[in-house]
Amino acid sequence: MTKHRIYTTSFAxxxxxxxxxxxxxxxTKAEVDEIIRWLTGYTQKKLDSQxxxxxxxxxxxxxxxxxNPSRALITGVVCGVRVENVEEPLMQEIRYLDKLIDELAKGKAMEKILRQ
Incomplete structure (x- = not known):
């Protein structure tokens, strides 16, 4: 998927x-939603609306x-690319989210995922 195509892909x-x-x-879905809300500041209602x-x-x-300003603490590799080195701002935000979901799937504790 090209960069342009992911940008125009619906989040839903x-x-x-x-x-x-x-x-x-x-x-759970609730944990995924918590991560997304932490990253973006959306309420659950606004997230559902989007x-x-x-x-x-x-x-x-x-x-x-x-x-979340703490997203700058997210480091690591997603799809062979270090998220902290992604230069294009929107792609970096997408990769931050990908990395957080990867961390959840790998069993990392929520407080560590949410950089607390």
Whole structure:
């Protein structure tokens, strides 16, 4: 998938994959939602609204009420790329989310995932 294509892909179309990845490893949709809310500052109601509207990734992150400043502490590799080295801001936000979901699926404790 090219960069442009992921940006115009609806968040709602990818969200079930995040949930499936977590559930496959014994985690829940609620944990996925908690991670997304921590990262973006969305309330659950606003997050559900973004999914209902089928908002694309670019808009999803642009409209995020309060991107968590602690996201800069997210490091590691996703799809062979170090997330802290991604130069394009939107792609970095997407990779941060991917990394957090990977950490959940790998059994990392929520307080560590949420950088507490």
């Amino acid at each position: 179309s990818v969200y079930p994959h995040y949930v499936a990845k977590a559930e496959k490893k014994g985690h 999914m209902f509207k089928k908002t694309d990734f670019e808009t999803f992150f642009a409209e995020a009420p309060n991107m």
